[in-house]
Amino acid sequence: MHHVVVERWSRASSPLHARDPLAKLAALLAFLLALSTTPARSQIAFLGYAALIGAAMAGSRLPLGGLVRRAALVLPFSATFAFITWLSGEPERALALAEKSFLSGLAALLLIATTPLTPLLAALESLRMPRLLILVVQFLYRYLFVISEQAQHMRLAAQSRGSSRRHGFTAAAGALSVLFARSWERSDGIYRAMLSRGFTGRFSTREHLHLHLADAAFLTAVVAACLAIRLVA
Amino acid sequence: MHIPDGFLSPPVWATLDAVSLTAVGLIARRAQRDTEESIVPLLGVMGAFVFAAQMINFPVGLGTSGHLVGGALLAMVLGPAAATVVMTAILVIQAFVFQDGGVMSLGANIFNMALAGVFAGYLPYRYWAASPRARKAAIFAGGTLSVLVSACFALAQLAISGVPLRRWLPVSLVLFLVSALLEGAITVAAVSAIERLNAAWVRRPITTASRPVGIIAIAAILLVTAGVLVATAAPDGIEKLAAQIGIAAHSPTWLHAPLADYEWQGLQSSWLRKASAGFTGMALLYGACLITGRFLSRQRSS
Numbered sequence: 001m002h003h004v005v006v007e008r009w010s011r012a013s014s015p016l017h018a019r020d021p022l023a024k025l026a027a028l029l030a031f032l033l034a035l036s037t038t039p040a041r042s043q044i045a046f047l048g049y050a051a052l053i054g055a056a057m058a059g060s061r062l063p064l065g066g067l068v069r070r071a072a073l074v075l076p077f078s079a080t081f082a083f084i085t086w087l088s089g090e091p092e093r094a095l096a097l098a099e100k101s102f103l104s105g106l107a108a109l110l111l112i113a114t115t116p117l118t119p120l121l122a123a124l125e126s127l128r129m130p131r132l133l134i135l136v137v138q139f140l141y142r143y144l145f146v147i148s149e150q151a152q153h154m155r156l157a158a159q160s161r162g163s164s165r166r167h168g169f170t171a172a173a174g175a176l177s178v179l180f181a182r183s184w185e186r187s188d189g190i191y192r193a194m195l196s197r198g199f200t201g202r203f204s205t206r207e208h209l210h211l212h213l214a215d216a217a218f219l220t221a222v223v224a225a226c227l228a229i230r231l232v233a
Numbered sequence: 234m235h236i237p238d239g240f241l242s243p244p245v246w247a248t249l250d251a252v253s254l255t256a257v258g259l260i261a262r263r264a265q266r267d268t269e270e271s272i273v274p275l276l277g278v279m280g281a282f283v284f285a286a287q288m289i290n291f292p293v294g295l296g297t298s299g300h301l302v303g304g305a306l307l308a309m310v311l312g313p314a315a316a317t318v319v320m321t322a323i324l325v326i327q328a329f330v331f332q333d334g335g336v337m338s339l340g341a342n343i344f345n346m347a348l349a350g351v352f353a354g355y356l357p358y359r360y361w362a363a364s365p366r367a368r369k370a371a372i373f374a375g376g377t378l379s380v381l382v383s384a385c386f387a388l389a390q391l392a393i394s395g396v397p398l399r400r401w402l403p404v405s406l407v408l409f410l411v412s413a414l415l416e417g418a419i420t421v422a423a424v425s426a427i428e429r430l431n432a433a434w435v436r437r438p439i440t441t442a443s444r445p446v447g448i449i450a451i452a453a454i455l456l457v458t459a460g461v462l463v464a465t466a467a468p469d470g471i472e473k474l475a476a477q478i479g480i481a482a483h484s485p486t487w488l489h490a491p492l493a494d495y496e497w498q499g500l501q502s503s504w505l506r507k508a509s510a511g512f513t514g515m516a517l518l519y520g521a522c523l524i525t526g527r528f529l530s531r532q533r534s535s
Binding site: 006028029032036037070071073074077078081088090093096097102103104105108109120130131132135136140141142146147148150155168173176179180186188 | 273275285323391
């Protein structure tokens with residue numbers, strides 16, 4: 001499963017991994033803001049943004065090909081709309097659409113590939129995001145793979161008993177309801193287990209958020225680079 | 234339909250980020266206050282369930298199949314507020330972990346699917362599902378509306394950002410209508426199957442809810458959706474219609490003034506003009522619906 005790859009990447013170590021999650025998040029937002037406001041005609045600016053992302057990718061010490069391939073998942077969607085724009089006689093705009101969505105995807109991927117989700121969510125919580133939402137995201141991510149695996153097992157079981165497509169709608173709805181029931185019961189068990197382990201209403205992270213000098217320097221460098229590129233454009 | 238980054242113009246994503254952040258913040262805080270802590274694992278696991286349920290294929294014939302989107306189902310099981318929180322969590326994970334939908338456009342996607350989609354999916358259920366005869370129809374309408382409303386808002390946001398959709402609008406609308414009807418059918422099948430296992434898992438609709446208010450609420454959301462879509466994607470159509478029925482010729486000047494030619498005169502940049510005119514239109518429509526709703530509920534209570 002491809003998402004496990006990102007999980008493994010996020011636990012590696014590199015200069016970019018070592019940066020504070022909040023600094024990385026702020027840097028991502030600055031980059032996306034600059035990219036989003038860049039006019040379609042300034043191709044030189046997109047080259048600058050690509051160089052900036054390239055530098056960050058090098059700093060992450062992650063496989064470049066793997067990162068680019070994962071970020072390319074956005075291309076089918078954006079290529080469709082870029083094609084429509086191209087047909088409407090705006091080739092420049094079409095190219096910019098594809099470039100913007102690909103570079104944005106790459107930047108967001110770079111954040112999650114160098115930051116495990118728990119510290120990232122802790123950073124979001126320090127920005128006063130509602131705690132309920134943060135907790136739900138945590139649980140969702142933790143049980144995503146468990147429930148997905150269960151769904152795969154159920155599919156395999158159904159196939160090995162000779163199920164095929166023509167068993168149709170009702171059979172699929174039945175499978176869905178069983179998955180639902182198992183998820184519901186699992187959540188009951190999870191809650192009891194949490195209580196018996198002394199859950200206080202929040203996940204505690206080992207690392208404490210702390211903006212070091214290196215984090216401030218990193219953020220300043222990214223913001224300065226984005227500003228420079230945006231002003232040249 | 235998850236909008237990636239790079240498609241929406243800055244005023245569009247900025248406005249929707251602000252709207253969604255505020256709305257979800259309010260809803261989540263209220264839900265946190267009103268519910269017990271035990272609901273947290275349930276909400277998370279239900280989000281994971283909706284993710285996993287996309288692996289279950291519903292055959293439609295002709296060798297194709299669809300899967301559950303889940304907004305309406307979640308609203309019927311968890312209630313609209315909790316469903317909004319769960320859908321938001323799903324969209325956050327999709328944007329950050331799976332690169333499905335952008336980070337700057339997260340607010341737009343939350344607005345379309347977690348706010349408008351969940352709300353539209355819950356309305357028919359709330360008002361009509363109490364009577365056993367209309368129950369299936371209400372669930373079907375909920376599933377269909379949730380996807381249709383989300384898709385229309387997404388198309389409108391793309392159009393207002395300058396993606397030239399005009400010629401492709403009919404095609405994409407037909408495609409979205411088909412997937413919306415499919416979601417309706419899947420939601421009916423799923424809710425019936427879940428109720429067979431344990432009827433307590435699906436929320437009881439409100440029996441005292443009045444039908445006329447329901448009809449007006451659904452009509453309002455349909456009108457706003459269709460109006461926003463037409464106004465953003467095909468403003469020419471409105472002008473043509475106005476010319477045909479003669480509004481353009483007879484309307485007094487004050488009617489023209491604020492949104493003349495659908496653009497504000499004072500603003501220079503063209504995208505800013507279009508976007509702000511579009512959002513003013515949306516706000517006016519919303520305000521009109523809000524006032525009508527207030528008026529109606531006051532009349533009922535007096």
